Amino acid sequence: MQVRFLGTGTSQGIPMIACSCEVCASQDTRDQRLRVSMHIQVQGKSFIIDTGPDFRQQILRAGIKRVDAVLFTHEHKDHTAGLDDIRGFNFAQQSAIPLYARAQVIEQLKREFAYAFDENKYPGVPEIDVYEIDGQPFSVQGVQVTPIFVKHYFLDVLGFRFGDFTYITDANFIADEELEKIKGSKILVINALRKTTHISHFTLDEALAVIAQVQPEQAYITHISHMMGLHDSVQQELPPNVFLAYDGLSLSL
Numbered sequence: 001m002q003v004r005f006l007g008t009g010t011s012q013g014i015p016m017i018a019c020s021c022e023v024c025a026s027q028d029t030r031d032q033r034l035r036v037s038m039h040i041q042v043q044g045k046s047f048i049i050d051t052g053p054d055f056r057q058q059i060l061r062a063g064i065k066r067v068d069a070v071l072f073t074h075e076h077k078d079h080t081a082g083l084d085d086i087r088g089f090n091f092a093q094q095s096a097i098p099l100y101a102r103a104q105v106i107e108q109l110k111r112e113f114a115y116a117f118d119e120n121k122y123p124g125v126p127e128i129d130v131y132e133i134d135g136q137p138f139s140v141q142g143v144q145v146t147p148i149f150v151k152h153y154f155l156d157v158l159g160f161r162f163g164d165f166t167y168i169t170d171a172n173f174i175a176d177e178e179l180e181k182i183k184g185s186k187i188l189v190i191n192a193l194r195k196t197t198h199i200s201h202f203t204l205d206e207a208l209a210v211i212a213q214v215q216p217e218q219a220y221i222t223h224i225s226h227m228m229g230l231h232d233s234v235q236q237e238l239p240p241n242v243f244l245a246y247d248g249l250s251l252s253l
């Protein structure tokens with residue numbers, strides 16, 4: 001399995017519009033973060049988790065030529081806004097692209113991309129096949145995935161476990177029974193926004209506490225705000241098996 005971070009930034013990305021803080025002004029490419037998304041290659045399949053506003057740029061930058069399915073964590077715009085550009089894969093693959101999401105996410109997609117769900121579709125709109133998922137393990141194009149329910153303030157969000165790899169974003173609480181589903185992962189990706197408290201995202205310390213409970217071999221932090229600090233200096237404060245993710249980082253397992 002090969003996983004690649006297509007984006008590691010919070011909803012506004014880094015640099016943030018009209019901000020001149022040292023992180024937004026940093027020339028270190030690891031401080032330049034598009035909105036969160038992940039590319040997962042497993043068993044010969046190519047999956048994308050979330051299609052945020054930077055989807056097109058991310059696909060081009062990573063040179064991804066095929067997508068077998070898209071999995072959605074939740075309905076927030078920074079995770080869905082780029083879906084229209086799935087059209088490129090419709091043309092290239094001459095087929096609809098399967099989407100996997102919870103019912104309330106599907107409802108939101110139907111509102112935001114109503115034209116893609118019309119009975120009588122205009123030519124050239126995204127061609128998608130929607131599959132509803134919930135708390136039960138499911139198969140995506142023959143690949144087994146375990147969903148992990150996490151809380152994002154009052155919103156339910158899905159994390160996904162593929163074998164030894166677990167991806168969690170936009171959480172600020174994980175129930176014990178869901179933590180059990182993560183245990184045994186070799187690599188855990190988990191969100192942390194910044195060091196100070198936030199209503200709907202883990203802080204760095206809260207994410208480190210989850211990592212200490214799960215005890216993966218390695219953990220990677222994503223969905224990072226400019227308020228977290230410079231990549232290089234924050235990395236030096238972390239335990240030896242914990243890393244700030246950065247755009248373009250690729251891992252094999």
Ligand SMILES: [Zn+2]
Pocket residue numbers: 010011076078079170223
């Ligand atoms: Zn988000």
Ligand SMILES: [Zn+2]
Pocket residue numbers: 016019020021022023024025226
């Ligand atoms: Zn800034």
Ligand SMILES: [Zn+2]
Pocket residue numbers: 074076152170
């Ligand atoms: Zn969110």
